[in-house]
Amino acid sequence: MADQLQWVADALIPAAPELDMPSAVEAGVIDRLLPRALQARPDLAGPLVAALADLPVLVPEDPLGAVRALEGAQFELVSHVIAGAYFLDDEINRRLKYPGQESLGYDPDFEEIEEVINRVIARGPVFIDV
Numbered sequence: 001m002a003d004q005l006q007w008v009a010d011a012l013i014p015a016a017p018e019l020d021m022p023s024a025v026e027a028g029v030i031d032r033l034l035p036r037a038l039q040a041r042p043d044l045a046g047p048l049v050a051a052l053a054d055l056p057v058l059v060p061e062d063p064l065g066a067v068r069a070l071e072g073a074q075f076e077l078v079s080h081v082i083a084g085a086y087f088l089d090d091e092i093n094r095r096l097k098y099p100g101q102e103s104l105g106y107d108p109d110f111e112e113i114e115e116v117i118n119r120v121i122a123r124g125p126v127f128i129d130v
Helices: 002-012 030-041 042-053 064-068 070-085 090-095 108-124
Strands: none
Touching: 002 030, 002 042, 002 064, 002 070, 030 042, 030 070, 042 070, 064 070
């Protein structure tokens, strides 16, 4: 499975030197990030191994085509897990200028909400006979 994982990861996320972006393997997906992703979602480990086992050990002539030929759910699983692991890396997110998930404050205008509610209360119930 390790051989398949190596070429599958780089087929899905190849290096883009012109953008200063490393491939999945260069970013450490296999040895560092994928274990973190699977620690967060251990239920995906078995299906991931099963999907990778359906792929050839040696790099095929069309690696991305081989991955895309997986059954729909398997392709989605493999691509989402590898991409998710890639985005666990802080350096990757920094290069993409993605700050990660942020807490957004919510400060509702209670006076405006109360004004709308009071108009509905003042109008009273409205029933439409169907």
